[in-house]
Amino acid sequence: MKVAGLGYNRFARVLMLVAVIGGVAGCSSVWNSSASKTADSSSPGSGPPTQIAGVALPDGYSLDSNRTIILGEGDRWIGRLSYSIGSSADQMFDFIRREMGNYGWTEVAVVRAEASQLTFLSSGGDRVASVLITRSTLYGSKVDMTVAPSTGSTVTAAPRQAGGRPR
Numbered sequence: 001m002k003v004a005g006l007g008y009n010r011f012a013r014v015l016m017l018v019a020v021i022g023g024v025a026g027c028s029s030v031w032n033s034s035a036s037k038t039a040d041s042s043s044p045g046s047g048p049p050t051q052i053a054g055v056a057l058p059d060g061y062s063l064d065s066n067r068t069i070i071l072g073e074g075d076r077w078i079g080r081l082s083y084s085i086g087s088s089a090d091q092m093f094d095f096i097r098r099e100m101g102n103y104g105w106t107e108v109a110v111v112r113a114e115a116s117q118l119t120f121l122s123s124g125g126d127r128v129a130s131v132l133i134t135r136s137t138l139y140g141s142k143v144d145m146t147v148a149p150s151t152g153s154t155v156t157a158a159p160r161q162a163g164g165r166p167r
Helices: 002-039 089-103
Strands: 069-071 078-085 105-111 115-122 127-135 141-149
Antiparallel strands (some): 105 115, 115 127
């Protein structure tokens, strides 16, 4: 009799835990979808958010606001711009490679593969753009464009002592 009571309590606790986890997961997905609607200032085809300029962006892209973080604005921004697009990864590779030069970027390195990587240097040499293009699971592709200051232009290393420590 005592064993049956423990089994019931354990079952009730597991059931309660599953219900709580399900409820929290449901709230999380509702929050994420509403947050992405308000944070996404770019609807497909309407062009980039006003904060972003100076890089090649295709018509019809969909900004992933949960993965995008932009610091600054205009053509001086840095950060990560993540989006999906209905075009194939090969089409996106060709588009970015062709169009980035129109915004003053010079191609530095290119790897065309299952996950393609393109690297560009800004016309002033003070920023680097790294673009990762992957195939989406069902349709289209995903693009992560990271723009950062070029270490050669803004960062200087402190002189080192004989022991390897900065002075």
